[in-house]
Amino acid sequence: MAGKGNTVSRVREIVTPFALELGLDIWDIRFVKEGTDWYLRIFIDKKGGVSIDDCVDLTHAITKPLDEADPISQSYLLEVSSPGVERELVSDEHFEKYIGADVMLRLIRPIEKVRDFKGKLSAYDNGEITVLLPDGEELRINKKDTSYVKLDDFDINDFNKEI
Numbered sequence: 001m002a003g004k005g006n007t008v009s010r011v012r013e014i015v016t017p018f019a020l021e022l023g024l025d026i027w028d029i030r031f032v033k034e035g036t037d038w039y040l041r042i043f044i045d046k047k048g049g050v051s052i053d054d055c056v057d058l059t060h061a062i063t064k065p066l067d068e069a070d071p072i073s074q075s076y077l078l079e080v081s082s083p084g085v086e087r088e089l090v091s092d093e094h095f096e097k098y099i100g101a102d103v104m105l106r107l108i109r110p111i112e113k114v115r116d117f118k119g120k121l122s123a124y125d126n127g128e129i130t131v132l133l134p135d136g137e138e139l140r141i142n143k144k145d146t147s148y149v150k151l152d153d154f155d156i157n158d159f160n161k162e163i
Contacts, residue, residue: 007031010071011040018061019044024054027083028090031072038076040066043083050082086150095124095143098151103131106147111139118152 008029027043059080104118123130131139
């Protein structure tokens with residue numbers, strides 16, 4: 001397999017039909033090395049929230065198809081979970097869906113010695129994030145210049161739109 005991006009894309013192709021069949025959306029997929037171990041992490045979502053049973057059901061549904069397709073050459077640990085309350089926004093769709101939500105973000109390089117910000121996601125356009133800060137200032141930053149952007153004080157009921 002030629003690289004992590006290809007691995008994630010191939011895994012997404014394999015698992016998405018099973019997730020949809022179970023009424024789940026794929027929020028994100030990550031293939032990461034931690035210490036000596038590799039982890040395939042599949043984050044799922046659904047309207048109303050994800051239960052442990054949803055995670056178990058998808059794990060059971062995808063284990064055999066992943067083994068048969070063998071998209072990952074090394075051994076790995078499979079984890080299926082919810083993206084959590086402080087879910088990280090990763091795709092354009094996530095940013096567009098959660099305009100108006102409170103977010104926290106960390107910059108790769110600080111601005112005036114400040115790296116962490118909180119505010120309201122007010123716009124997203126072609127990779128540019130606009131956050132209205134509590135003091136009324138707007139922070140405009142390119143997504144690639146952030147370590148992460150996460151929802152802050154998230155309530156699933158406030159944003160039950162389809163992705």
